[in-house]
Amino acid sequence: MTEPSSTLPTRILGKTGIAVSEVGFGAWALGADWGTVTEDDALAALRAGVDAGMNLIDTADIYGGGRSERIIGKFLNELPDSASSGIHVITKMGRGEGWDSSADAVARAAEGSLERLGVDSLDLVQLHCVPFEVLSEGTVFASLEQARDQGLIRHYGVSVETIEEALFCIRETGAASLQVIFNIFRQRVIDELLPVAAEQGVGIVARVPLASGVLSGKYTSGHRFTDDDHRHYNANGEIFNVGETFAGVSFDTAVNHASAIDALLANECPGATPAQKALRWILDYDAVSTVIPGAKSSQQARDNASASRLPRISDDAHAGLADFYQREIAATVRGVY
Numbered sequence: 622m623t624e625p626s627s628t629l630p631t632r633i634l635g636k637t638g639i640a641v642s643e644v645g646f647g648a649w650a651l652g653a654d655w656g657t658v659t660e661d662d663a664l665a666a667l668r669a670g671v672d673a674g675m676n677l678i679d680t681a682d683i684y685g686g687g688r689s690e691r692i693i694g695k696f697l698n699e700l701p702d703s704a705s706s707g708i709h710v711i712t713k714m715g716r717g718e719g720w721d722s723s724a725d726a727v728a729r730a731a732e733g734s735l736e737r738l739g740v741d742s743l744d745l746v747q748l749h750c751v752p753f754e755v756l757s758e759g760t761v762f763a764s765l766e767q768a769r770d771q772g773l774i775r776h777y778g779v780s781v782e783t784i785e786e787a788l789f790c791i792r793e794t795g796a797a798s799l800q801v802i803f804n805i806f807r808q809r810v811i812d813e814l815l816p817v818a819a820e821q822g823v824g825i826v827a828r829v830p831l832a833s834g835v836l837s838g839k840y841t842s843g844h845r846f847t848d849d850d851h852r853h854y855n856a857n858g859e860i861f862n863v864g865e866t867f868a869g870v871s872f873d874t875a876v877n878h879a880s881a882i883d884a885l886l887a888n889e890c891p892g893a894t895p896a897q898k899a900l901r902w903i904l905d906y907d908a909v910s911t912v913i914p915g916a917k918s919s920q921q922a923r924d925n926a927s928a929s930r931l932p933r934i935s936d937d938a939h940a941g942l943a944d945f946y947q948r949e950i951a952a953t954v955r956g957v958y
């Protein structure tokens with residue numbers, strides 16, 4: 622790959638001031654926890670996403686113990702400088718072994734990511750769903766600012782689990798952006814977070830946009846995920862926050878919701894897949910800076926990028942989904958958010 626063949630519409634990522642593609646590349650599955658994704662498939666997916674115009678890749682130091690960052694580093698390395706310099710990798714820290722809020726630990730984590738990614742400075746580091754007590758105690762933000770002063774990172778943001786944490790970060794910290802679970806199953810964000818973030822100029826990165834793939838409509842009740850897929854071992858929050866798997870809805874219920882949503886969106890965006898419509902629904906909210914669907918193949922990466930070019934979903938369909946959320950979905954979302 623030389624230069625990307627297309628560009629996608631961009632939005633400003635909050636206080637970073639960086640213009641990022643509306644649809645970015647979620648790279649958790651390139652590390653682990655989603656069944657087998659070979660390095661060849663991972664590289665092909667990255668190439669396809671960037672070739673389709675994505676200029677943002679979201680990863681974390683712990684995805685596959687650094688595998689996701691290493692593969693992204695390999696991908697960046699195969700590009701000419703003119704192309705790789707236009708790609709913004711946003712990574713995370715805060716969950717690795719031995720990590721704490723100290724300046725030393727933050728600098729060490731940043732140096733590890735820099736090495737794996739093969740870059741000189743990290744565009745944006747996001748705290749990786751650290752406990753609220755760590756956010757509110759504050760040392761970590763001083764440590765991030767020190768890392769910024771040292772040139773290890775350019776900006777910092779926070780990936781959070783709850784709206785309360787998000788609002789705290791907007792009001793009390795220098796976070797440039799927030800990463801939140803936002804999809805058709807998780808609509809509280811619309812009224813409770815997006816207006817405040819927009820007013821304060823804090824970017825919103827929308828994660829788990831396909832509710833771990835269920836909103837693509839391709840799964841049927843009773844489907845069995847492989848043992849090394851979090852959709853098997855964390856289906857009910859056994860290992861980490863239940864919200865990170867199917868956005869907190871139990872699998873069979875999520876499949877039923879997805880089918881009802883498909884019917885409600887039947888007349889929208891002709892020719893688009895349910896996954897693309899689910900992404901378009903998120904992008905219709907202007908306060909969202911970028912949506913980062915995970916992709917395990919080049920086809921998924923291309924399909925996801927295309928959502929950016931779909932027409933907006935009609936007001937009637939938005940109202941229908943808001944009503945469906947209140948009536949049917951809200952009570953089925955498990956876990957704090």
Ligand SMILES: NC(=O)c1ccc[n+]([C@@H]2O[C@H](COP(=O)([O-])OP(=O)(O)OC[C@H]3O[C@@H](n4cnc5c(N)ncnc54)[C@H](OP(=O)(O)O)[C@@H]3O)[C@@H](O)[C@H]2O)c1
Nearest residue numbers: 647648649780828829830831832833834837896914915921
């Ligand atoms: N704590 C955190 O900060 C945190 C937590 C979670 C996620 N994230 C970030 O957010 C990103 C996105 O979230 P996610 O990956 O958990 O969930 P997601 O984007 O809702 O779902 C991704 C999965 O959906 C399926 N898929 C993707 N595109 C598709 C398409 N066009 N058609 C059909 N199926 C498609 C793929 O799995 P299958 O093909 O196997 O179904 C893919 O792995 C992650 O990659 C990560 O970068 C961050």
